[in-house]
Amino acid sequence: MEKLDIDYKKALKAHCKSLIVDKVKSLEEAMESAQQSANAETRSTAGDKHDTARAMMHLEKEKMGTQLSQNLQLLKVIEEINDVKAETIKPGSLIKTNKGIYYLLISIGQVKFENTNVFVISAQSPIGKIFIRKSADDKVKFNGSEMTIIEHL
Secondary structure, eight states: OOSOOHHHHHHHHHHHHHHHHHHHHHHHHHHHHHHHHHHHOOOOSOHHHHHHHHHHHHHHHHHHHHHHHHHHHHHHHHHHOOOOOOSSOOTTOEEEETTEEEEESSSOEEEEETTEEEEEEOTTSHHHHHHTTOOTTOEEEETTEEEEEEEEO
């Protein structure tokens, strides 16, 4: 990628949002399936076995509920991010460095987008905190490695 542009940034944001929407859908389907399994579980003469299976399903459903809640919160964060370029790096900034491209959005990790690897990170992550309020030509150090910010959008 030669130069960052707003269309690329908007498309990348939409891509990240779709990744989270897909997770939400799959968690909702898994929770529905777990509920159907729990409803189908009939009481047999082996009552303890039945109770254990129901308890395990309930725990699994609770875990999925927590994940669902976290992913819905991530969607909210994506929606609230402002795409306007600022003088310095802030949440929502797309950052090109000599070591790669970073997007300060939410913690997803490395994402392949339009044949480019982009590190989608949150502003609260250790590296995200380092980027905040920096601008082009600034140097940042992370894990003993120095990076130069080429541009940000």
